[in-house]
Amino acid sequence: MKAYRTRLKAAVALACLLGAAGPALADTTDDLLLALKNKGILSDAEYQQLLARKQAEPAPAPVAAASPQAESAQQSAAGALDMSHYVKMADKGVGLQIGDVNLTFSGSVNGFYTHDSGASATANHTVAGGLASVGPKSSAVRNGLLPGFLKIEVTTQQAGWDVGAHFGFYPGINSVTAVGGANSAGNPVALGTSGIDFRQTYLTFGRTNIGEFKIGRDIGLFGSDAILNDITLLSVGSTGGNAAPSNTSLGRIGIGYIYTDFQPQITYTSPKFAGFQASLGVFQPLVTIGRSEVNKNPGFQGKLTYDWKGDSFGVHAWAGGITQKHNSTDLLPGYTGSAFDVGAKLTYGGASLLGYFYDGKGVGTTGLFILSTDALGNRRKSNGYYIQGTYTIGKFTLGGSYGASFLKMTGAEKADRDAGAPAGLYDPTLLDRNSSWVGQGRYGLTPWVTLIGEYINTKSKAQGGNHATSDTVAAGAILFF
Template structure:
């Protein structure tokens, strides 16, 4: 009897509570079903059942009219506290958070390789000034970075008054200890108690809209030669070492052996919106010196005018299911190379214009990819912008180069790649310079296995040859194996 009375008390209490709820929360059919079940189980007598039915009918308010509901909802919204502008939420993808109206994202890359190098011996007939095939007394090994150092980037993205705004900071630390003479990627220092460098090569701001395009201000990758290095498969590996006994924080990959390094440069650049697959860019850049890289060239270092770079890019419009993708590009760089004093290659105030053009194409057909690239210029130089671009007398040297590359991916994870590239530096009119590099060329082959969405395992072989105008030649064979991770 006590248990029955306790159940009756609980049931009556619950029913009373339900009956007092607004009509949108307490459904009449649900309450009626509950009363009927309590009656059927003998918990309620017929008299108690009738009394509760009558009580429910009296206490349950009629449902409010739709207008009243809408008014109450509007009042609730108005009374609710405004959203916290400093609320922190995770981003939908990647590593980052939304901090109020600002997206903060973190990204980066880490790599490391075991590299075994077999250089040509030190001998008079192996001397090539400006050559990129290493020479040495013996074979050597290292644990080092590849063409990329490490990378840690922070990007802030927001929209203000209709403008899309991005602030980007990119730090590039290396594995290997460096001398520090010439920057974070200076010559290696393979001895104890040394330290690596951090190359703070990116810091830029972009402001734009979908209709006006984008303006970039700061330090970032250039236009000329940009697509050449970004599509080079040795970018994620080692390629040619540039020296392996005491490695710097980067190898060469195919820099100077198929293209001139684009570099990360101070700039103000405008890029148009995309029209039918086309975009165009033009910018003013920090002017650079004509640099005597080989020891066989002249220097020019006056900077009266900015460097100009411009380019056009085309991407074939496709959808996600398309098996064919294609990209075409062309760029130009030009700068006045002027003498600052009589000690330089030309009389003070005299100048020569350095100009380079590049062009390329990439085609993806299902799991196959083909890349073809070429460049040409006068006083452009080789390896780096305006490196060895003029003779000791200040006369322009012509240069050109190219590379071709093919890759195929099996089962979406395993990629085989191969490429050949060459960079050529001519002599100035009337110049005789038998030790100056004439060509740097290499064959490279590599395999990549996608272990996870972040981690790729890499192995490579590269054969590099440097040839001088007088016939000297040096050769280098490199084997590398390691891993690279992007997040």
């Protein structure tokens, strides 16, 4: 009611100012003040105070009647001024302000011509979990690691809290089968349709001195900085299949880091203290790929970041972790998968250098809990890293990176291999290593549009010696608003 009365007082004050334009408007103002008092919105003291203030104002000098053309111009100017109060261009995206509520739109669109030369489809090129392309040469017009996206955010302040609702739509440009989700296998046939991946649906509330709480579906904590600082996020990287492209490529997923994924969560992020900020979350437990599970306990993820920036030198560093207990229902033992990661990005002028490393047991490779155990339920170890450098001169940026992800056999698999594989645990085609080199050039055509050219060499190697190599060239553009 206090806020409501304050707004009405402002309206009354405006009416008093308008009343100075002439006797007719002055009488209208008197009537308005009286009506507000009779309705109990203004007290007797407030009514007398405002009425005395209006009556004490000097009478305005007569104003010549304006021509119809002048009145039209004044109305147009007033309308434009009023509109500028509500509609604005945000720092990123387009913003619309309605009273105390901010509605912002941001998004991205990209497309690339990609030519891929994969290894021939022979037995010695078979790698289970390998990410190098196998098969004939192919060309595609496709999305890169990012599909397109449109993010809508509604934020305001209520009762001293900053609150917000966030929605993220991620549509691709390529047709997909739609079997298994929006980012299912590609389906390049006539009359096909692309998928829309609704990755983000979450609410936030917080205060500057308390921090922020997030509830809903959003990007995870473990591995998030690895992908968000990867140069292939803006481009293609390893294709993950180019003859029938899906809505996304792989970039460096599975070739230097495990994909963080977008996951249901309840997460708390602290305020920043001397450059440090901590996040901790409770996550929907993920099922191990290929196993039957009903998990009793949630997953947990955490991350600590540090940021510092001087006149020309900057530091962004992070350390994170993940742990989740898996309860099996397929006669295999349960297990706990856990991992940690560390990384740092240093910037100096137009140059940057990044290093990243992760190590885990029972978390798998490429995606969380993929190939994380052997056939007996024993945990496999995995780790990986990537290094990256960029240099920007004006609108041009040159970048390069190398990374690899490794999967280790369990003790049972090694024993079975050494015994000649009588138990059938040892699979010689099981992935040992995925690695890639990336060379990239970017040109900032406009503040929104970036042109990108890229070369990628991807290699996969199996535990038994099988290997595959593919070479990819990509060129296209990405737009952010």
